Amino acid sequence: xxxxxxxxxxxxxxxxxxxxxxxxxxxxxxxxxxxxxxxxxxxxxxxxxxxxxxxxxxxxxxxxxxxxxxxxxxxxxxxxxxxxxxxxxxxxxxxxxxxxxxxxxxxxxxxxxxxxxxxxxxxxxxxxxxxxxxxxxxxxxxxxxxxxxxxxxxxxxxxxxxxxxxxxxxxxxxxxxxxxxxxxxxxxxxxxxxxxxxxxxxxxxxxxxxxxxxxxxxxxxxxxxxxxxxxxxxxxxxxxxxxxxxxxxxxxxxxxxxxxxxxxxxxxxxxxxxxxxxxxxxxxxxxxxxxxxxxxxxxxxxxxxxxxxxxxxxxxxxxxxxxxxxxxxxxxxxxxxxxxxxxxxxxxxxxxxxxxxxxxxxxxxxxxxxxxxxxxxxxxxxxxxxxxxxxxxxxxxxxxxxxxxxxxxxxxxxxxxxxxxxxxxxxxxxxxxx
Amino acid sequence: xxxxxxxxxxxxxxxxxxxxxxxxxxxxxxxxxxxxxxxxxxxxxxxxxxxxxxxxxxxxxxxxxxxxxxxxxxxxxxxxxxxxxxxxxxxxxxxxxxxxxxxxxxxxxxxxxxxxxxxxxxxxxxxxxxxxxxxxxxxxxxxxxxxxxxxxxxxxxxxxxxxxxxxxxxxxxxxxxxxxxxxxxxxxxxxxxxxxxxxxxxxxxxxxxxxxxxxxxxxxxxxxxxxxxxxxxxxxxxxxxxxxxxxxxxxxxxxxxxxxxxxxx
Numbered sequence: 191x192x193x194x195x196x197x198x199x200x201x202x203x204x205x206x207x208x209x210x211x212x213x214x215x216x217x218x219x220x221x222x223x224x225x226x227x228x229x230x231x232x233x234x235x236x237x238x239x240x241x242x243x244x245x246x247x248x249x250x251x252x253x254x255x256x257x258x259x260x261x262x263x264x265x266x267x268x269x270x271x272x273x274x275x276x277x278x279x280x281x282x283x284x285x286x287x288x289x290x291x292x293x294x295x296x297x298x299x300x301x302x303x304x305x306x307x308x309x310x311x312x313x314x315x316x317x318x319x320x321x322x323x324x325x326x327x328x329x330x331x332x333x334x335x336x337x338x339x340x341x342x343x344x345x346x347x348x349x350x351x352x353x354x355x356x357x358x359x360x361x362x363x364x365x366x367x368x369x370x371x372x373x374x375x376x377x378x379x380x381x382x383x384x385x386x387x388x389x390x391x392x393x394x395x396x397x398x399x400x401x402x403x404x405x406x407x408x409x410x411x412x413x414x415x416x417x418x419x420x421x422x423x424x425x426x427x428x429x430x431x432x433x434x435x436x437x438x439x440x441x442x443x444x445x446x447x448x449x450x451x452x453x454x455x456x457x458x459x460x461x462x463x464x465x466x467x468x469x470x471x472x473x474x475x476x477x478x479x480x481x482x483x484x485x486x487x488x489x490x491x492x493x494x495x496x497x498x499x500x501x502x503x504x505x506x507x508x509x510x511x512x513x514x515x516x517x518x519x520x521x522x523x524x525x526x527x528x529x530x531x532x533x534x535x536x537x538x539x540x541x542x543x544x545x546x547x548x549x550x551x552x553x554x555x556x557x558x559x560x561x562x563x564x565x566x567x568x569x570x571x572x573x574x575x576x577x578x579x580x581x582x583x584x585x586x587x588x589x590x591x592x593x594x595x596x597x598x599x600x601x602x603x604x605x606x607x608x609x610x611x612x613x614x615x616x617x618x619x620x621x622x623x624x
Numbered sequence: 625x626x627x628x629x630x631x632x633x634x635x636x637x638x639x640x641x642x643x644x645x646x647x648x649x650x651x652x653x654x655x656x657x658x659x660x661x662x663x664x665x666x667x668x669x670x671x672x673x674x675x676x677x678x679x680x681x682x683x684x685x686x687x688x689x690x691x692x693x694x695x696x697x698x699x700x701x702x703x704x705x706x707x708x709x710x711x712x713x714x715x716x717x718x719x720x721x722x723x724x725x726x727x728x729x730x731x732x733x734x735x736x737x738x739x740x741x742x743x744x745x746x747x748x749x750x751x752x753x754x755x756x757x758x759x760x761x762x763x764x765x766x767x768x769x770x771x772x773x774x775x776x777x778x779x780x781x782x783x784x785x786x787x788x789x790x791x792x793x794x795x796x797x798x799x800x801x802x803x804x805x806x807x808x809x810x811x812x813x814x815x816x817x818x819x820x821x822x823x824x825x826x827x828x829x830x831x832x833x834x835x836x837x838x839x840x841x842x843x844x845x846x847x848x849x850x851x852x853x854x855x856x857x858x859x860x861x862x863x864x865x866x867x868x869x870x871x872x873x874x875x876x877x878x879x880x881x882x883x884x885x886x887x888x889x
Contacts, residue, residue, distance in 0.1 A: 204647075207627055207629070207645070207647050208647070210629065210645050211645045211646060211647065211835075211842065211845055212845060214643065214645055214841075214842055215842050215843050215844055215845055218838075218841045218842065218843045219843055219844070222843075239642055239643050242629070242630045242643065243629075269855065269856075270855075272855075273855040293853075293854070293855070294853045295846070295850050295853055295854060298850065298853075478846075480854065
């Protein structure tokens, strides 16, 4: 099924005409109303009148997360606050949150986009959609809630209920669709077992999982344990929230809602655009947003564009499932953390060397984090068990207090953590997708 | 049906259109709203071949049409109902109408009379009043009636696309309503409509999509519902009072700052 037959199956020519019109309109508005873009374009000597085709998009400067942060909270808005009818924000775990405002039309388009994802996943007005994303500043909950309501499904906003409560709701309310983060789906599966239930006791048939990268093997695991078809979707608050792209039943990539978001893949080092099939950083430009438009926003997510038509009939281009990050952003326990943030805490603690390893694993459906860090040789209390324990607890306490992550800290012998030898060594070992 | 990309146009040294892109699909009624001097009329005149474009492209029915002569544009099925009617006041209504089919009538060697007769009947079906007034001088008609003649004259060319430049200008609200009621029927007759209007409220109610033109640039596009919900459109074209945001800013510095910035730029 296709939600919007007209716009999801446009010919390339018609789509590019639409994109050009919307892009030009967006550019004309942002140079007038957002001083950041005016300055950024001027600094690069770009006149928006020179953008005469969709290919010309690559002449515009990029926008980074840092740029958006500097505008905290409202400086990137292209309309006065009185035109904004909703505000969401990023979690702000890696710095200042990014505040995003939506006008009435923005909400309308966003709702349309998540409705498309749901319908592409096979959801209809006959379904009971259990949305286990929090209904708060985070975009996941509201985004899907609106879309599911638009297509007429029965929305069950189970939001932040615990995994066990989710299972009970799922079973008693006969939910047929589960929307949440893939890691939470694992927790739900574990809770199911805890409750002594089998997936057959549930009515689930489809799951839409997103908001963090997840592997094919995890997909298989979730599908087996919850007895449903698991589909991937992609989105980010800075661009709109969920609804940027999503898989159809063919599961051969995520269809991008290109009539609202223009996509590019760039080489994160040279910043040059890459042709389809080559992996690079995803860059999005919003072309219908009024409140918070972004021009060439660098997402930090790695993917590639797929060529060729999709048997489902949609002509919207597809991107491969996100394979990783340009930075080392870790998605764990529902948080986004940079290894450098953990490093900072380790450096603050007296007695540890800046050599560490972060080991991620999963136990009983929950993410576990282990931080292995070397003790300094010259640390005076190195032989005292008590002071070592203190040091360990202090670090764990800081990690919990500053980053909100509950981690097990292991102090290891000096020079026992593998050093980088020439090439870049990953300080993160992720055993979760095994 | 009509696809315009980066159209630039103007008069002498004056640059009016600064790269306008828009499209009209078959069977649509598309409206362009904008303030005085935004370039609405210039846009239509350039598409119609009255003005030569300086840059950009105009495709009509998948073929290039930019820079072509006005009569070629008409012959291809795209006609303009100009601003202010532009009738021949000293000719009768019927004569004015017949002029609309001048090109085709000249080309049709035989059966010219029959063709003209059929087309006139078509126009009279749409505007029965014009039949009654057929022998009256166009200059003696009321504004609304003159507008009907102007539209009727355009229809005589049997266009695929009719472009209208402010058909509601200077007319009483009731008459405007009547004209718009007629325009709504055009898609059923196989005629697509591109409408330029200052009367945003009335025209948005009959159109399928719209564009907002400001100082020669397209700043907004969308369905009429979307445009009606846009606060800029409401403030600028629907006469919704643009109260200063300061009124609710007591103690809310950020809101005030933000609004201030917006108004300065």
